Amino acid sequence: MKYLLSVLLGAISYGILSTIVVKAYGKGYGLGEVVGSQLLVGFILVWSLVLFTKLREKRNKKSVDGKGKFAVEMKASLTWKQRFYLMAAGTPTAITGLLYYESLRYISNSLAIILLFQFTWIGVLIHAISHRKRPDGIMLLTLAVLLGGTMLAAGIMEQGLSNFNWIGVAFGLASAVSYSLFILISGRVVPSVHPAYRSGWMITGGMLCVFILFPPTFLINGVLWGDLLLFGFMLGMFGAFLPPVLFAIGVPHIGEGMTGILGASELPVAVMLSAVVLHEHVSVLQWMGVVLVILGVMLPELAKRINRTNRSYPLTKLDV
Template identity: 30%
Template sequence: MQLLLTRTQTGSLCAICAAFLFSTKAIFIKQAYALSPQVDATVLMALRMASALPFFLLISWLSRRDYSAVQAKDWGLLILSGLMGYYLASWLDFQGLMHISASLERIILFLYPTLTVLASSILYKQKLRWASIFAIALSYGGTLIVMLQEQSSSPHGSNFWLGASLVFASAVAFAAYLLTAPRLMLKFGSWHFTGLALSIACIGTLAHFALAVPAPLQLMQQLPLSVFAYGAALGLFVTVLPTVLLMQGIARLGAAQSAMIASVGPVLTILLAVAFLDEHLNGWQWFGCLLNIIGVLMISLSKNKLARAD
């Protein structure tokens, strides 16, 4: 008997697979850092984006469209958006992961929908509803519980707060990207915008690597082959494939249902961190994680929220 999936089932499967693949990012990064002292955020980001660039260029080419309605300022905003959302945000995230656990990194990053709501409230001078304020308080309160519990037993000392701050700055940068994305998607089309923005981010990352690292080619020759394997995995299985799957999920389910499925992301990362990185969360941290997820879901799924977080 031939198995045919409905549109909703296909969308759900795409969203679940995307959530799982995104959840592996911090695991791959942590494992790559442990392979060689020469591997830092800039090096690993370059390997990731070099692997992803050909695919995003192909997406850009296949989804190209008429640019007659696109103005110079739209191109400028596209370049800024790509650099902000997938170059700066990713680099800050990779840097932060050098100092905090993979579990905490995922929980902090999960706050980005609350940041889009707060930013929209300020930009459009709209008053936040009490439900939104309560949801934001839940998510940040839960995150703070997890942070304080980890900080008390952190082996990194003073670098813990640096790492947490870098990851939160990454969430801010990604939220800024999300605020510009809807308008640009209308101008360029969702697929074409994604391909262009991520291609720009890849090129920006490679330029950063070439300028910031002394003798970059010599460094590449000294890296273990396993580091290149992790870089390729980050590019293909944690960047390109989940991005395509998530867009397919949103197209079939809508942003709200996709956001609900994506809420399993922090839990998946924590479980993977326990299995592969020997990280452990105590009862208070699981409680904080639950508050974080509930608060972010309330924001993401609210029909009357101030800004969409997709």
């Protein structure tokens, strides 16, 4: 149960980010300041965790052999080539944040999170094209449910297409593509390294990417020491620090399938906060769409569990 709760809390943490960003925009802060402060705080928190992990493992190592060889072993465990790969793998998540947060300038919070969740079918499409493998029946059904739920949740059935800001929609869909690439890439890059070290180098790469695109002038012009520090801390804590740590704790114990199901809780949390905190109108039909999207995320795992059950308890002549 504690591992299920860990992943659930990680997903909920992701769900509150967009509301914080909208509030930061309301205070007059720009995209570079918001994302830059988030990654800077996340960078400090993650590397603090790395330092704590090193010190703890050093004490454990000394208590075992008393030779004090930990520092040499840790340095040799991760080459600079591996560190570069991890930093490169961290850039898509920074790009995702930039695209997603920029979409919030043009469209509602509830629509932006719906568009981001299109990473589910976009990832399937990218995987199918790269492996030249056609999706099976359950995956096609999943895609149909996801697209139908998206049309309802986005309000297309009620408002039509003419009322949408297509610049914001384009940014939202681009963030879904970027997030799909991050998921496909991140799990394959140096997977044997401790999650804390992987997170540290990946967030370093993401932060450097953002600082190149948006030079961090907020560090020297005094802007950081206003409300931006509070927004940056909340975004860094709930976006760059807690979810990776919580997922690292829970995912190995519950599996990727259950992680996908629990991860879908990000969607209703974001939509609910849009309605309660930002006072955006979310109709009953849109909530039905949200439920359909969550069902679409759950379908592949549910199908796997049903298949495993059927194989474990096959029908016999007596059953028939």
